[in-house]
Amino acid sequence: MQVVSHEILDTEAIRRDFPVLHQKVSGRDLVYFDNAATTQKPKAVIDALTGYYEGYNANIHRGIHHLAEKATGAFEATRIAIQRFLNAAHVEEIIFTYGTTDGINLVAQTYGRKFLGEGDEIIISTMEHHSNIVPWQMLCEERGCVLKVIPVDDNGDLILEEYEKLLTDRTRFVSVVYVSNALGTINPVKTIIDKAHAVGAKVLIDGAQATSHLDIDVQALDPDFFVFSAHKLYGPTGMGALYGKREVLEAMPPWRGGGEMIKEVTFEKTTYNDLPYKFEAGTPNIADVIATQYALEYVDTLGKKNIAAHENQLLAYATDALSSIDGLRLVGTAKEKISVVSFVMDGIHHQDIGVILDQQGIAVRTGHHCTQPLMRRFGIAGTTRASFAVYNTTEEIDRLVQGLHRVKKMML
Ligand code: PLP
Numbered sequence: 001m002q003v004v005s006h007e008i009l010d011t012e013a014i015r016r017d018f019p020v021l022h023q024k025v026s027g028r029d030l031v032y033f034d035n036a037a038t039t040q041k042p043k044a045v046i047d048a049l050t051g052y053y054e055g056y057n058a059n060i061h062r063g064i065h066h067l068a069e070k071a072t073g074a075f076e077a078t079r080i081a082i083q084r085f086l087n088a089a090h091v092e093e094i095i096f097t098y099g100t101t102d103g104i105n106l107v108a109q110t111y112g113r114k115f116l117g118e119g120d121e122i123i124i125s126t127m128e129h130h131s132n133i134v135p136w137q138m139l140c141e142e143r144g145c146v147l148k149v150i151p152v153d154d155n156g157d158l159i160l161e162e163y164e165k166l167l168t169d170r171t172r173f174v175s176v177v178y179v180s181n182a183l184g185t186i187n188p189v190k191t192i193i194d195k196a197h198a199v200g201a202k203v204l205i206d207g208a209q210a211t212s213h214l215d216i217d218v219q220a221l222d223p224d225f226f227v228f229s230a231h232k233l234y235g236p237t238g239m240g241a242l243y244g245k246r247e248v249l250e251a252m253p254p255w256r257g258g259g260e261m262i263k264e265v266t267f268e269k270t271t272y273n274d275l276p277y278k279f280e281a282g283t284p285n286i287a288d289v290i291a292t293q294y295a296l297e298y299v300d301t302l303g304k305k306n307i308a309a310h311e312n313q314l315l316a317y318a319t320d321a322l323s324s325i326d327g328l329r330l331v332g333t334a335k336e337k338i339s340v341v342s343f344v345m346d347g348i349h350h351q352d353i354g355v356i357l358d359q360q361g362i363a364v365r366t367g368h369h370c371t372q373p374l375m376r377r378f379g380i381a382g383t384t385r386a387s388f389a390v391y392n393t394t395e396e397i398d399r400l401v402q403g404l405h406r407v408k409k410m411m412l
Contacts, residue, residue, distance in 0.1 A: 009302060009310050015391045017042040017298075028361030031396045036181050036209060036340055036387035037365050038231045042298050045235060048291035060286055061260065074290045079276070081293040082241050085300075086226060087217040090246050092275040096284055099240035100208040101131035103227030104175070106242055106279060107204055108135035110252040111225075112173070115202075118144035120172040123196075125150040125158055125187075126377050127180045130370040132206045136175060150176070152377060156183035156332040164195060171201045178210035182369040182385065183332025184315075184340030186214070193223050202248065208232055212389070213311060213338045215304050224248050230288070234389075235295030239288035242279070249275050256281040307390045311339035314388040318397045325404055331383050339388035342369075344380055345404070348411045353384045356407045362400055 015021055018040045023030050032040060052074070058067035060075045083091045097103040112135075116122065122136050122145050140147050148171075150163045158176075174196040179186050189205055196203045204225040207216060212233045218226050225248070229240040244252075254261050254272050258281035263271040272278050299307065318341050322328055327346035345353060354366035367382040368375045375382055386400055 009306050009390065011310070011391060011393055014302070017044070018391055019043060019046070021391060025361040025363070026359050028399075031362040031392075031399050033386035033388065033392065033396070033400065034363045034365050035389035035392075036232070036369075036385065038237065039212065039234045039389050040391070041236065041295070042234055044294045044298055045291045048294040049236065049287050052287045052290050057287075059283055071286060071290075074293075075284075075286055078289050078293040078296075081296045082243075085211075085216070085296050086241075086243050087219050088243050089219055093243055093246050093249065095242040095244065095249070095276045095279045096289055097227070097240045097242050098238050098285070099229035099231070100129075100206060100227045101229075103225075103240055103242035104132055104204065104206065105135045106255050107175075107225050107227075107244075108139045110255045110279075111202065111248070112136075112139040112145075113143065114251075114253055116143055116145050116172050119170060120145045121148055121166075121168060121170045122146070122173045122175065123148045123150060123163070123166050123171060123201075124174075125163075125176050126152045127156070127158070127183060127185065127187075127371060127374045128175075128177055129181055129206065129208065130372070132175055132177060132204075133373070136173075145172075146170075149373075152185075152374070155334050156180065156185045157334045158185075158187055158192075160188070160191065163192065167195060167199050167201075169199060171196065171199050173204070174201050175204040175206070177206040177208070179207075179213065179338050180332065180371075180374075181209045181340070182342055182371040182374055182383065183334065184337040184342070184387075185332060185334040186210075186336040186338060188336075189223070190221055193221060197222070209338065209340075212299065213304075213308055218243050230292040230295060233295055234298055235292040236285070236288035239285050239292055246275065249279070254278050254281070258282045302390060310390060311388055311392075314392055314394065314397065315339040315341070317394045318386065318388070318400070321397055321401045322404075325401065325408075327408070328404065331378055331380065340385060341387075342383040342385045344383055345407070348407060350382045350384045352411055353404070353407050356410055357384075357400070357403045360399070360403045360406065362403050364400075 056070040058071045060072040202224040205223040207228040226243040231237040261281040350366040
């Protein structure tokens with residue numbers, strides 16, 4: 001990996017770190033603009049996966065042999081890397097999960113089932129991913145809690161005055177997304193967290209789209225829980241983490257039962273392990289956990305500020321370029337955005353746009369982006385979404401614009 005000097009990234013060098021980018025699709029150089037769904041993986045991450053399987057594959061923690069100790073050391077090193085990445089106060093506040101969805105379900109099923117009951121109010125927002133809606137709905141159904149929803153305005157910003165009105169002395173939990181995957185909006189989560197705490201509610205922040213673009217400091221932000229997925233951060237799929245404040249995690253019952261999460265098992269009674277293992281039953285994704293530290297290192301070496309500067313440039317360039325296409329309307333025009341452009345085109349279905357772009361080697365996402373209530377709010381069935389990462393270029397955005405002109409020619 002090579003980084004040119006301060007705040008300027010050498011995109012060509014970065015692109016060489018990502019083997020998958022160097023291929024033709026439909027006879028054209030691949031343009032990968034589906035980064036909000038999952039980012040591509042640098043060679044360092046891929047090498048870490050094969051390195052584990054080829055060099056020290058073993059189960060972790062209880063083994064006393066050389067390979068088991070090596071695997072355990074590498075596995076736990078990722079926990080420390082994530083602690084640093086999030087600036088968590090304690091390493092045992094980092095629980096490995098299968099991803100954001102898994103982390104939210106863990107909190108709903110443990111904290112929720114123990115501490116939330118009849119008439120207690122849970123606040124989410126209109127722009128939540130389904131993974132931050134459905135687990136709370138399931139909990140409400142079971143426990144009789146009430147789900148309340150912060151509305152969004154026409155730009156795709158949360159309406160904070162409405163949020164304040166939703167807060168009552170029955171508000172027990174607030175669970176909101178840091179950055180919208182469908183619109184790109186960056187929410188003012190510090191304000192949201194502080195206001196929730198003022199009424200005594202706990203807060204979960206869905207950081208799935210935030211971690212690759214923004215610096216995260218959970219001690220400064222002060223959420224009770226923060227969840228993210230490694231695969232949206234240049235890391236492997238099926239791996240993520242839940243950060244929780246130590247005292248809150250300690251008060252929560254375990255979720256999945258099995259090996260690793262216990263201290264002692266008898267048929268009469270089982271006692272549970274300490275944090276973080278209390279929440280990590282069974283053999284985890286060892287290779288993926290290990291490889292995640294290489295993804296974090298990759299991001300750290302490039303520098304989040306440099307990444308953000310590059311992506312903001314791409315966002316500005318794309319916003320300008322797409323706005324010049326007749327009949328194209330951007331959905332999500334908040335002032336504070338990450339590098340996601342979602343749009344609709346007059347008279348052309350988003351699926352047709354996706355297929356025709358794919359025929360030109362351009363990968364975008366189309367549909368509701370797992371945010372059906374948000375799409376309903378905007379009166380649309382779905383959008384076409386191009387989301388940019390550190391290896392994307394303005395030349396690729398030019399290809400997208402040319403591609404969209406071709407879509408119009410073919411469809412209208
Ligand atoms: N939340 C947001 C904002 C997302 O963008 C996503 C994935 O697209 C998720 C949650 C779910 O993440 P995962 O599928 O990795 O659990």
